Amino acid sequence: MSQAATLNAAAQPAPFARRSGSLGDVIFAAACRGAGIFVLVLLGAIIAGLFIGGWDAFRTFGPAFVTGTDWDPVQEVFGAGVSIYGTVVTAVLALIMAVPVAFGIAFFLTELAPVWLRRPVGTAVELLAAVPSIIYGMWGFFLIVPFMSQTFQPFVIDTFGELPLVGELFAGPPFGTGIFTASLILAIMVLPFIAAVMRDVFNTVPPVFKESAYGLGCTTWEVVRNVVLPYTRVSVVGGIMLGLGRALGETMAVTFVIGNANRISTSLFGPGNTIASVVALEFGEATMGSLKLSALLGLGFILFVISFIVLSLSRFLLRQKVAK
Amino acid sequence: MSTTMNASSMPGRPKDMKASAALGARRRRVDLIIRAACFIATAIGLLFLVSILGTLFWNGFSALSLNVFTDITRPPGSNGGLLNAIIGSLIQTAIGTAIGTPIGLLVGTYLAEYAKSTPLAHAVRFVSDILLSAPSILIGLFVYQILVVPFGGFSGWAGSVALAIIVIPIVIRTTEDMLRLLPDTLREAVIGLGAPKWKMITLICWRAAASGIVTGILLAVARVAGETAPLLFTSLGNLNWSLSLSAPMSSLPLTIYAYAGSPYQDWIALAWAGALIITLGVLGLNIAARSLLRK
Numbered sequence: 001m002s003q004a005a006t007l008n009a010a011a012q013p014a015p016f017a018r019r020s021g022s023l024g025d026v027i028f029a030a031a032c033r034g035a036g037i038f039v040l041v042l043l044g045a046i047i048a049g050l051f052i053g054g055w056d057a058f059r060t061f062g063p064a065f066v067t068g069t070d071w072d073p074v075q076e077v078f079g080a081g082v083s084i085y086g087t088v089v090t091a092v093l094a095l096i097m098a099v100p101v102a103f104g105i106a107f108f109l110t111e112l113a114p115v116w117l118r119r120p121v122g123t124a125v126e127l128l129a130a131v132p133s134i135i136y137g138m139w140g141f142f143l144i145v146p147f148m149s150q151t152f153q154p155f156v157i158d159t160f161g162e163l164p165l166v167g168e169l170f171a172g173p174p175f176g177t178g179i180f181t182a183s184l185i186l187a188i189m190v191l192p193f194i195a196a197v198m199r200d201v202f203n204t205v206p207p208v209f210k211e212s213a214y215g216l217g218c219t220t221w222e223v224v225r226n227v228v229l230p231y232t233r234v235s236v237v238g239g240i241m242l243g244l245g246r247a248l249g250e251t252m253a254v255t256f257v258i259g260n261a262n263r264i265s266t267s268l269f270g271p272g273n274t275i276a277s278v279v280a281l282e283f284g285e286a287t288m289g290s291l292k293l294s295a296l297l298g299l300g301f302i303l304f305v306i307s308f309i310v311l312s313l314s315r316f317l318l319r320q321k322v323a324k
Numbered sequence: 325m326s327t328t329m330n331a332s333s334m335p336g337r338p339k340d341m342k343a344s345a346a347l348g349a350r351r352r353r354v355d356l357i358i359r360a361a362c363f364i365a366t367a368i369g370l371l372f373l374v375s376i377l378g379t380l381f382w383n384g385f386s387a388l389s390l391n392v393f394t395d396i397t398r399p400p401g402s403n404g405g406l407l408n409a410i411i412g413s414l415i416q417t418a419i420g421t422a423i424g425t426p427i428g429l430l431v432g433t434y435l436a437e438y439a440k441s442t443p444l445a446h447a448v449r450f451v452s453d454i455l456l457s458a459p460s461i462l463i464g465l466f467v468y469q470i471l472v473v474p475f476g477g478f479s480g481w482a483g484s485v486a487l488a489i490i491v492i493p494i495v496i497r498t499t500e501d502m503l504r505l506l507p508d509t510l511r512e513a514v515i516g517l518g519a520p521k522w523k524m525i526t527l528i529c530w531r532a533a534a535s536g537i538v539t540g541i542l543l544a545v546a547r548v549a550g551e552t553a554p555l556l557f558t559s560l561g562n563l564n565w566s567l568s569l570s571a572p573m574s575s576l577p578l579t580i581y582a583y584a585g586s587p588y589q590d591w592i593a594l595a596w597a598g599a600l601i602i603t604l605g606v607l608g609l610n611i612a613a614r615s616l617l618r619k
Contacts, residue, residue: 028522032434035427036448039492043451049469050462104365112359113366121366123614128373130610132550134577135603138584138595139376142383188372195369219355242457249459251553252581276461276553283557288473300465304458311457315450 047304054298056291065298071262071278073285078295080302082262086272087303090179090254091247093268094186099240102191106198110228111220122199129192137256140185145257149176153269171267177259180268185253190243197239197318201232238317245311249303251276275303377603384600387593392601397563397579400588406598408565412480412574413602415567416559417549419484424491425541429530431492432499432537437525449500456493463489464554472558480573483559487548494547498540502533539613546609550602552577576602 057065057078068079105125109118153174161167205228213223229236259271260281279296286293391405398404431448439445463486471482506529514524530537555561561578562571576598583595 022520024522025520028525029438032430032438035430036434036439036444038427039431039448039455039496040451042489042492043455045470046458046462046466049466053465053469101365101368104362105369107358108362108366112362121370123611124373125369127607127610128369130546130606131373131376131603132552132577132606134550134552134580135376135380135599138580138599139379141584143375143379191369191372219351221355221358222351245457249461251459251461252577256584276459279461279465280553280556297465297469300462304462307457307459307462308454311454312450314457315453 047301047308050297050301050304054294054301056294057298060291065295066302069262069264073282073292076291078292078298080275080295080299082264083273083275083278083299084302084306085264086179086258087248087274087276087306090183090186090258090272090274091244093179093183094190094247095240095244097184097187098191098194098243101187102194102198102239102243105191105195106202107224109195109199110202111224125192125195128188129196133189133250133252136185136189136253140181140253141256144181144185145176147176148181149174157269168266169268172265172270174269175259175271177257177271178267178269179258179265179272182254182258182272182274185257186247186250189250189253190247193246194239194243197242198232198236201235201239202228204235205231234317238314241310241314241317245307245314248310249276249307251280255280275299279303380596380600380603383593383596387597388600389597392594392597396565397574397594400586400591403590404594406576406579406594406601408562408574409576409579409598410601411567412559412562413549413576415569416480416483416487416555416573416575417545419480419569420487420548421491421541421545423484424488424544425495427488428492428495428540428544429499429537432496433503433525433530435496435500436503437521437529452493452496455489456497459553460490460551461553461556464557467554468557475570477570478558478560478572480559480569480571483555483573483575484569486554486558487551490548490551490554491544494544495537495540498543499533499537502536502540503529505536506532535616539617542609542613542616546606546613549609550577550606552581556581 061068061078065078065080066084067081068077069081070077070079071082072078109122109125113121153170153176157170157174161170209227209231210223213227218226254274255277258273258277260273260277261271262273262278263270265272279299282292283296286296391403392407393405393410394407395403395405396408397406431452435445435449439448467482467486467489471485472478475482510528510532511524514528515521519527555575555578559575559578560572561582562574566573580595580598580602583591583598586592586595
């Protein structure tokens, strides 16, 4: 901007053109800056809006709103404990399933696949990220849930159900819906995000590093294990965090398959709920100004805080790589 | 795994040839197993995509008829269509994009051309990244708070605004990235001709980065066209024919959500048809955006 101003100042003979130019500059710069500040205000307003909306519930229940496990609209007792538990457990389980597969895809796309195959496979994985979440929900509900209840869960229950301790994880009837199924769908949904970040950061490793390791006689796996992964470690964790952030707030797909029961079960096959699924399902029954509505907005605020922390961490970790 | 590491980091030449041959065979075996596992991982990833598309085509095609596009949603058993849902989706997506794009464009321009690496720019970039990945249901709750409660009801406007908030960070990201790719010599040439900065940006930079910016907008459209959660508490959905933006408005994802969970076979079939339409639309937009960028 200052550059433009000095240049214009030098061109004295055309004062009118200069004035309109600098006026345009001032207006345009102000519009851009205003839009930038608007985005800041927007995020602040979202946080404030959710907090103010949930204030009634926070005030009524105090810390018990976060730790309480009762969710009883009839008695007007609301505690977010179960849904916070469900949110975290499904997201973490999803990551446990998604990360190895995502790593495999990224490894395949950067080291193993012939060059002509990289683009089509990469695009296919990215398309997986573009499929709307409601489609995942329907697909999971009509395809994965029957498969779970008829084939997978009876098999697992018969095989491991009798074992001490481990059996607890698979106790209960094979509903098909539940924590495990929700985690599986979430895993498929976050898979492309994690794989894309991993592929991109793997590609940032200078070829010289890899070539030196190959020159020493390392196998492809040893190169990835000892050169690529140490070099990209921080960003890989950042990518996983990004996936976690996505998994925490996923709504529609989870609502379809989690079973929606407000209890903490030790069984992975048991039904549960997440913050997002509770909000999506119970919002319709909450009247304006009721304590329940406030509790739902409070839940939203808690989800926002969790997501905010995870996403900030992800961004911090991913930025270090860029800054290097 | 630890033996593999030792093997690779073992200094000097091994004294025992036999042992080293065995070690080499072991390392190759581990390598082979992991390569195979990565192959399988990729196959699994692709299998999910194929399975989703296959299920959609299998169930959606049989339910797809002209009726779906010409008739509105009707009670179960009366052979309705999805016309109002499709129109509602188009309207809300269009308005959401129309509101969100200029804001996103200006912010992206601000970051790339004005603020660059000032503290304010870092803050805006950070916030935009958070908005990009924030749970979309929370944006629905927020818009419910600011537009539905004060104005006394669910409306198409509220739905459009919720979608606009999702559009903004996507457009910011691509606009900034694309503007940063432009060489500074281009900017210097324009300024050197005596053009003011705003003309440089609007007439030269935006035009030079146009294909990238349009890609971002297409991706944003594709993203919001399939969004359900932010519409649940804003436009609510409407089973009747209504084009009023101040009344509850139907949309394809909301109708799919309502129909897929219903016990009626014909409604479920319609949900599949809707799912097929929306997925083909969204994936088509994605592919279009990618091929545009590649040109």
